[in-house]
Amino acid sequence: MTLTSRFPEDDDRILVAGARDGDADALAELVQRHQGVLFRFLLARTGDEDQAADLAQDALVKALRSLPQFRGDSSFRTWLLAIARNEMLGRHRKEGRRKEQGLETGMEVADDRPAPGQALETQGEVDRVRRLMDRLPEKQRLSVWLRLYDGLSFREVAEATDSTEGAARVNYFHGIRKLREWADESRT
Amino acid sequence: MNHEREGRDKAIGCERVREHLPLRLSGVHPSGASEVPDADLDAHLADCAECTDELAFLELLSASRPSPPAHLAARVVARALGSRPLASGPAGVDDPDVVPFRASRRAPQWSRWWANPAAAAAVLVLAVGMGLVARGGTPGQDGGTVLAAFDAQSAELWAEDWLVAGAPYLDGVSDETLALLVAGIDP
Structure with missing residues (x-):
């Protein structure tokens, strides 16, 4: 609504x-x-x-x-x-x-419960991604979630995670890089 | 030298673009001077396979975005309206306790009917109907008479006791907000 x-x-x-x-x-x-x-x-x-x-x-x-x-x-x-x-x-x-x-x-x-409401055909992939997200250190996970899911600025991410803007940016990029590496590994 | 410069510019461009891809996915439009305009982002993506690949990966990640429980907003609004009267309402309604989302900690529903305006309205209708029968409504009474008596009696109730069904709190509230509150009723 x-x-x-x-x-x-x-x-x-x-x-x-x-x-x-x-x-x-x-x-x-x-x-x-x-x-x-x-x-x-x-x-x-x-x-x-x-x-x-x-x-x-x-x-x-x-x-x-x-x-x-x-x-x-x-x-x-x-x-x-x-x-x-x-x-x-x-x-x-x-x-x-x-x-x-x-x-x-x-x-x-x-x-590791899956997020509700996802399309059935992509559920397996979505579950896999959620599990990978769970493996990230908390600050990296928070930076990725807040930036990716809700479009927060790095300044807002920094305030929410009690860190600096630079650290929030680094945490985001490191988090994404790790996720890509893990995703590639799990495909091979 | 030129190659070096070109490579460095492209790297900077990619980093800035990748920084802004999440905003594109979450529907946030750039507004600040330091942000990359949509048109520049599109132009870069049309030319850069790596960033296009990154966008596809972020789209996959975005699909895993968890959503809050359906009743969260309704419960918050009901609690907030119950404890913070609108301009037309009297002050001092007690704040109900948190309605926990964990099933094992859930309070019995019957004890909370009054906290939910729609549920309270249903109880009110039932109670007034029963009162009419007890006060002389007969099997032969026509529908119009019963309805008129119901209207009169319910108007009296609303006027006498503002707490019944939380009536004054809902004055001037839009249909959308009412629908949100109704959505909070547990099936």
Whole structure:
């Protein structure tokens, strides 16, 4: 479903202002627009779809509630990713404490489940590529995902991964190069 | 010397092009001065087999892009609207807990009906209908009378208790947003 008719495609400022003033359509459009990148960012970091969806839900709600504090120094997307990263670190800290206390954490280990909704004829190839992606070191994987899947600038990638713009660029290119090498190896 | 220069220019060109290929695939159009315009990208691709090959590989990678669960947006919007009233709504509705995506941690659905406007509306219709029967609706009553009584009673309910079905929160909300909220109802 697209809700873009009322709002310009590449500008979140109108949406943010509208949502801040209580416009439910603007709020819904903001969520629609950014849920994908947020979910993928968290999936790349946690490796678990359920956990990524839970964290994305919490981060989005927290961001929407905190809209009055959003000053617009960065893009809404960058701000949202920073909230998601804090949310994830906070959850990990809590889980760590629970582990130390010997309690069941409920966190699951990452698995190799295929992405839902892919065309059947390409599913095998897509699965193979996803498994290769999982082999990348986290920062390379994040740089490739954020740049390739969501078109983030290297500056945004750097902010989301807590690195420099140069490092984000290098991580992206190294990640792509490794993926190509692995893909070639697996074909031969 | 010229060959060297040509090779170096081509290498720089390829690197810049490859840096921008993901933007092409994710539908982001270049706008900044440091970005490669679409026309330049196309011209380079028409001439460079290596970059065309790179684009094909990136397309394959892009096909593996994971999507968020279908109900994520609906749940976020429902929670946000439930806790942040619109201009016409009263403040102070409690924020529902997270509805976890992990099936084993899911709260019982019956306990959350009120958090979902569409589900609440369905319950309201059912409750009002039952009230009409209890208050003297007879088997012989015609449909028009029943509907008129239903309208009157439901209007009273909406006016008296804003919490019922979250009515004021949905004032002025577009059909698309309502559809998004309805999409959040678990089958």
